[in-house]
Amino acid sequence: MMVVPLKTPPKDAETVNHKLLVQGGFVRQLMAGVYTYLPFGLRVLKKIENIVREEMDAIGGEEVLMPMLHPAEIWKTSGGWDSVDVLFKLKSRTGKDYALGQSQEEVVTPLTKEFVQSYRDLPRAVYHIQWKFRDELRAKSGILRGREFLMKDMYSFHTNQEDFEKFYEEAKQAYLKIFRRLGLTAKTTEASGGSFSEKVSYEFEVLTDAGEANILYCDSCDYCVNIDDINTFREGDTCPGCGKDTLKPSLAAEVGNIFDLGQKYVRAFDLSYIDADGQKKYPIMGCYGIGVTRTMGVIVEKYNDEKGIMWPDNIAPFKVHLIDLRQPEKSSEIYKGLLEAKIEVLLDDRDISPGEKFADADLIGCPFRVVISEKSLAQGGVEIKRRSERESKIVSQEELLNLIGE
């Protein structure tokens, strides 16, 4: 065990994700809204990142890594230097101005310009998974609202509105798939309220009291509406999405959103192309964000009990939490066997009481707890228990691999 969980949660923690992630040894707060990801936390973050990456690749996204440190000029070109209130600005010792990326339209648009000359070079979708900096007035709710946070942001460029809308729908479906794979049910708001004159945009909201969005949602479909933005609907109204149910109120966390950016940035940076008819034209641009660190926090808000976190199998830091109760040789043999079978396993061979080890295993929340003790060996094997279940059982070493390998 590289990081030992804390006996008690941090005093200033108001939300479950803050409390459990710090106590369990996943993150440490450097200051409000800024966290270190410790080995367990980093493992989880990378797994979430990879699920997001797979689904972005599946719809044709090209992954790049754009810088966090930006020259002031690009933000002046777009107008964001003066209008974006959360933009962190800094000066070099020679007096030059810079900004820390709070989003990347100002980088990706001039970048894409280098690769787009003709209509044949479009459509194109570029994304990266990179830290963002925002001068949020109130960083709060653990890793849900940070001043430094990890975001997946994708930007797409199209020759016409129809092609954009087709891709936009694919991205929406990819998002719903990502959240499903992460064990979350995301409701989608149509921020434009379904009015055709406005540009389309969707927010992806997960119901949780730790969230900041006030929504009305439907139990029978994925429809929801953000009532901070739109006041057309009331609690109890029939769901405009499916017509089958009534709208109910809830707090929610926005885990992602997608926007139609129109031609704002392509015009500002003169990203144009020559169309089939020989004319110079501007593409249509869309942007697609997912708050990767916020999503990790939301998963903790959803998957926990009074003892700790209960990670979904596919994003748990380890599949197995192996507890050695003074049987070092057998434990080491089983540990090596699991590693050979490519099963991610955490070995707790500390010289502390069984009760403390069990409490830490519940807190950290790996899907399987396996205990090797004199008693289990006398009964013919090891004791295995799923984090979500109460009862444990004794299985042989062979059975263990079969059970866990599934």
Ligand code: ATP
């Ligand atoms: P919010 O309304 O929560 O401030 P936003 O509209 O500013 O979000 P975007 O700029 O579109 O969000 O960013 C894309 C995604 O990044 C959001 O959907 C959210 O999941 C995440 N995100 C935004 N701000 C933060 C933050 N301060 N900390 C953590 N994640 C964030």
Ligand code: MG
């Ligand atoms: Mg914001």
